[in-house]
Amino acid sequence: MDIAERKRCVDIAERAGNVSARTISEKILSAKAGREVHAGEIAICTVDRVLGTDASGPMAIDYFEKMGGERLFDPSRVLFAFDHYAPPASAKTAAFHDRLRAFATRHGAELCDVGEGISFQLLAERGGALPGSLVIGADSHTATAGALNLFATGVGSSDLAAAMITGQVWIRVPESIKITLTGTRTAFLSPKDVGLALVNAIGPAGANYKALEFHGSALGAFTLEERMVICNLGAEMDAKASIFPSDNATNAYLTGRKVGLASPVTADIYAVYAREVTLDLSRLSPRVALPHAPDNVVPIEQAAGTPVHMVFLGTCTGGRVRDFHEALAALDRAGGQLAPGVQLVVTPASREVADAIRDDGTLARFEALGATVTTVGCGACCGTSGVIPGDGMNVLSTANRNFKARMGNANASIYLASPAACGASAATGKITDPRAERAAR
Amino acid sequence: MIRLEGRARRFGDNVNTDYIITSARKRDTIDEQVLKQWLLETLDPAFAASVREEDMIVAGENFGCGSAMEVAVTVILAAGIKAVIAQSFSRTFYRNAINNGLIPVQCDTNRFEEGDRLSVQLDGAELSVANYTKELTLSGPPIAGVMLDILEHGGLVRFIREHRRLMPREQ
Ligand code: SF4
Numbered sequence: 001m002d003i004a005e006r007k008r009c010v011d012i013a014e015r016a017g018n019v020s021a022r023t024i025s026e027k028i029l030s031a032k033a034g035r036e037v038h039a040g041e042i043a044i045c046t047v048d049r050v051l052g053t054d055a056s057g058p059m060a061i062d063y064f065e066k067m068g069g070e071r072l073f074d075p076s077r078v079l080f081a082f083d084h085y086a087p088p089a090s091a092k093t094a095a096f097h098d099r100l101r102a103f104a105t106r107h108g109a110e111l112c113d114v115g116e117g118i119s120f121q122l123l124a125e126r127g128g129a130l131p132g133s134l135v136i137g138a139d140s141h142t143a144t145a146g147a148l149n150l151f152a153t154g155v156g157s158s159d160l161a162a163a164m165i166t167g168q169v170w171i172r173v174p175e176s177i178k179i180t181l182t183g184t185r186t187a188f189l190s191p192k193d194v195g196l197a198l199v200n201a202i203g204p205a206g207a208n209y210k211a212l213e214f215h216g217s218a219l220g221a222f223t224l225e226e227r228m229v230i231c232n233l234g235a236e237m238d239a240k241a242s243i244f245p246s247d248n249a250t251n252a253y254l255t256g257r258k259v260g261l262a263s264p265v266t267a268d269i270y271a272v273y274a275r276e277v278t279l280d281l282s283r284l285s286p287r288v289a290l291p292h293a294p295d296n297v298v299p300i301e302q303a304a305g306t307p308v309h310m311v312f313l314g315t316c317t318g319g320r321v322r323d324f325h326e327a328l329a330a331l332d333r334a335g336g337q338l339a340p341g342v343q344l345v346v347t348p349a350s351r352e353v354a355d356a357i358r359d360d361g362t363l364a365r366f367e368a369l370g371a372t373v374t375t376v377g378c379g380a381c382c383g384t385s386g387v388i389p390g391d392g393m394n395v396l397s398t399a400n401r402n403f404k405a406r407m408g409n410a411n412a413s414i415y416l417a418s419p420a421a422c423g424a425s426a427a428t429g430k431i432t433d434p435r436a437e438r439a440a441r
Numbered sequence: 442m443i444r445l446e447g448r449a450r451r452f453g454d455n456v457n458t459d460y461i462i463t464s465a466r467k468r469d470t471i472d473e474q475v476l477k478q479w480l481l482e483t484l485d486p487a488f489a490a491s492v493r494e495e496d497m498i499v500a501g502e503n504f505g506c507g508s509a510m511e512v513a514v515t516v517i518l519a520a521g522i523k524a525v526i527a528q529s530f531s532r533t534f535y536r537n538a539i540n541n542g543l544i545p546v547q548c549d550t551n552r553f554e555e556g557d558r559l560s561v562q563l564d565g566a567e568l569s570v571a572n573y574t575k576e577l578t579l580s581g582p583p584i585a586g587v588m589l590d591i592l593e594h595g596g597l598v599r600f601i602r603e604h605r606r607l608m609p610r611e612q
Contacts, residue, residue, distance in 0.1 A: 042586035044607045055464075059471050059511055067601040085468055092469040140509040140533060156511035156537035158597045168607040170587045204455055205503035209532055238506055238531050293455065382464045382508070403457050403507060405483050408465050 007272040011038075021270035023176040024243050025211040028151040028265055032134045039175040039274075047163050048133035049077050051119045055084035055384075056138030056157045058096045061103050063161035073167035075108035079128070081119035082112065084384050086377035093384075115376050117350025118316045120145045120152065124228070125352050127254065131246045132263030136160070136169050140235045141316050141400065147227035148253070149246035149264055151211070154235065174209055174240045175274035176267075177202070180216035183282035188435045190326065190418030191226040192318060192398065194279065195233030196287040200297035201277060207239035210274055213267060214244045218281050224253035225320050232317045233400055236294040286433060289416035292404040300421060300433045308339075308415075309393040311426040312407075313366075314347030314374075315381045318398020318419050321356045324348070327398070327423030328362055330434045337369070339429030344371040345387045347379030383408025396425050442564045443544065443592075445523050447495035449557040449572075452484065456500050457507030458534065460484050462516045464508070471512055473519035480520050494521035497561065499553045501527065505534020514541050524561045526550055526570055539588050542596040546570050548579040563592070 010021040022030070023039070030037050032045035052060050057080050072078050080100055088094040097114070104111040112122050120142050123129050131149035135142065138160040145152035155169065163169050179198065198212075212234050214227075222230070227244050234242030244250075246264035254262060288303040290296045313319070313327050324346070338344055346366045348354035354376050357363045367373060372387055380386035381399050389395050389412035397407075402414035417425075420434035460483045462476050470476065480489040498504075498517065504527035505513060514537040517525065524544040528551070538545040546561055546568055553559075557574035566583035584592060587607060594600040600607075 042588065042609075044587065044609055055467075055510065062471075063598060066598045069601075084464075090469055096471075138509060138511075140507065154509045154533055156509050156514070156533060156540065158511060158540040159536060162540075162597050162601050162607065165601060166606045170591075170607055204506060205529055205531065208503065208529060238503065240532055382459075384464050384468045401507065403459050405463055405465075406459060410483055 010270050010272050019270050020268045021272060022268050023211070023271045023273065024213050024265050024267045025151055025174055025176050025241060028132060028134060029171060029173050031132070037173045039173050041173050043171050043173055044168055045134055045171050046167055047136050047169050048130070049079065049123060049128050049135040050160060050163045051123060051135065051137030051139065051142060052080045052160050053084055053119050053139050054082040054097060054100060056160060057100045059157035060138060060160040060164070061099065063158045064164055067161055067165060069161065069165040072107045072109060072164050078109040078164055079119065079123060080104050080109055080111050081116060081122055082114045083118045083377040084382065086114040086375045086385055089385060115351060117352070117376050118378060121316060121350045124148060125257065125350060127257035127259040130258065130260050130262045131250060132265050136163055141232050143234050143239060143242045144228045144232040144316060146241050146243040147224055147231045149244055149250055151241045151243065153241050172209065174211045176211045176213045177207055178273040178276045179212055179214050180276065180278045181214065181218040181281060182216050182278060183218055183280040185218060185221040185281045188286060188420055189281060189284055190286070190420060191222055191229035192418040193284060193287045194281070195230045196289055196297045196416065197279065197284055199233055199236045199295045202237045204236060204293065204295045205238050207234065207237035210239060211241040211243060212237070212239045219244065220247065220249070221281070223322070224249045225322060229317055236400055286418055286421055286435065288421065288431060289402055291402055291413040291415065294401055294416060300417065300431065303415065303431045304433055306415065306431040307394055308342060308396045308425045308430055310343045310345065310387070310389050310395040311422050312345045312380055312395055312397040312399065313419060313422055314345065314349065314379045315399040316349055317400040319347055319349030319353065321353050323398060323419040324357050324362050327419040328365055330420040330423035331427045334424040334427035334432060336427065338426055342426055342429050343387070344369060344426050345380055346371045346373045347386065348376050351376055380407055382406060396422050396431060398422050442562070445497070445544070445561045447497040447524070447559050448493070449499040449553050449555060449559055450492070450496050451553065451555040452498060452500040454501035455503045455506055456484065458505055458510050458513035459507055461505070461513040467510070467512050473512060473515040476512060476516045477519040480516050489520065492520045492522065496522050497559055498522055498525045499527070499550050500525065501550065502529050504530050506531035509533035509537070511537045511541070514538050514543050518543050526553070526559070526561070539591055540597040542592060544592070546581040548581045552577065
């Protein structure tokens with residue numbers, strides 16, 4: 001039975017009340033729309049959390065004022081994070097911050113100033129990303145929070161403003177792509193490799209207007225923060241949301257953080273998907289995305305040996321505690337020194353991450369190696385704060401995007417890989433397979 | 442009914458929002474009247490200066506992918522471009538377009554070339570594009586529900602000003 005036919009049968013069965021056949025996305029959005037909605041329908045939903053950044057926030061304030069906004073629908077549900085321009089590199093950027101600060105203070109929204117971290121990372125750390133909830137954020141990687149079994153989606157500044165006023169957002173209910181992870185996770189297989197392999201398999205627009213929903217026996221092999229990496233890369237397939245089921249890892253992460261009620265959501269067994277993709281982890285190996293597109297992915301063997309001039313450890317993809325641990329361990333295994341001419345840039349995704357790696361000595365090790373440790377936040381990721389690569393430089397990065405000019409220089413080339421591959425390559429000065437560096441020495 | 446006439450300005454696949462306007466440019470200003478001088482500079486440094494009021498952007502797959510930044514839409518509008526015709530759109534770009542009154546037309550653009558004479562028409566929910574140069578008439582997916590309401594209001598600003606909330610379209 002093909003998907004269209006199966007959908008038709010399920011629709012009939014569902015209408016007769018014989019069976020429930022919904023995806024996680026359909027269930028969450030139905031709950032938030034206050035009526036049963038199916039993929040393809042346009043729903044007006046109530047939002048649980050609204051996130052703005054210093055990149056999207058100033059424009060959202062403009063829209064808010066033009067829309068005649070006077071107050072926030074619920075200040076405790078609105079969070080602004082200063083992440084993209086941390087610290088501000090010009091007087092004009094500083095003025096954006098001031099404007100946003102004044103707005104947040106006047107309206108009572110939660111304000112995470114320079115040095116606190118990346119918006120959706122902060123939402124998760126502070127317990128605001130609850131299973132079953134609907135989160136919108138004016139940042140394309142907001143879907144990262146879907147690792148906690150919720151529908152989190154990126155919007156623009158006008159949607160943000162309208163939601164700040166009304167507490168609502170319009171959403172075309174997406175079809176979902178079912179991604180089943182099977183097999184055994186091998187040593188040095190990073191969630192980044194899984195994500196890059198998926199971007200390559202599904203394509204840069206392959207999840208356009210669709211949600212990714214994760215299933216399979218291998219999910220338990222990934223910690224909550226590792227799931228965030230996989231969800232994060234959903235944006236590189238243009239996914240509207242990336243959603244994991246709720247399990248022990250979810251509960252473990254939420255313990256001690258949770259603010260509010262979690263309502264875990266599971267997909268019905270008869271749920272109809274637009275497409276099903278199975279990934280066997282046993283057969284997956286480290287990957288690299290070549291310039292200038294995140295879907296330009298090859299097994300790392302094919303890129304090995306490419307000279308590397310800058311290594312960037314950070315961002316909402318690769319800037320968490322475990323990422324820095326894996327990078328440093330790989331760097332140590334590959335010689336424990338930076339190769340001559342390699343610039344290492346380290347940017348934690350949040351203060352919680354920075355504190356943790358300061359407390360356990362990781363940050364001091366990076367500093368002793370001569371790394372440039374920049375302010376917590378997005379850092380060099382999008383060329384707005386921090387280090388900009390020079391002409392002709394090759395950058396190996398833990399980030400999610402390697403578009404031309406992404407880091408602020410169209411004449412640099414950005415390669416994307418796992419933290420371990422980045423760490424090993426920092427020590428060798430060339431793209432290095434994290435599984436092979438011991439043999440190479 | 443909305444009807445636009447214009448000339449095609451051709452781009453390829455995967456034109457991301459950083460290419461439409463780079464992050465480095467917008468860190469100092471989000472004023473689209475200033476930013477429009479750098480529209481699409483990464484792909485074609487001469488493009489911004491060559492734009493005429495009635496131009497329409499024609500592109501391939503996945504137009505507006507990457508960052509959700511909304512200036513990517515307002516800068517296009519500021520340059521005088523009122524419609525983008527593409528094989529497909531990135532989700533956030535499509536939303537932002539609707540919310541600002543820029544018409545996104547999704548159709549097969551394979552045969553469209555730079556300079557083609559075009560007409561775009563939105564009649565009720567029905568969206569169509571005529572390419573006079575190539576003697577083609579194509580239709581895009583209809584713009585339904587609240588999306589059409591928003592577009593007919595010229596964007597989300599007027600919609601919220603008038604209604605104070607989002608609501609399903611009156612049938
Ligand atoms: S770290 Fe990079 S990708 Fe992530 S939110 Fe910041 S700018 Fe965007």
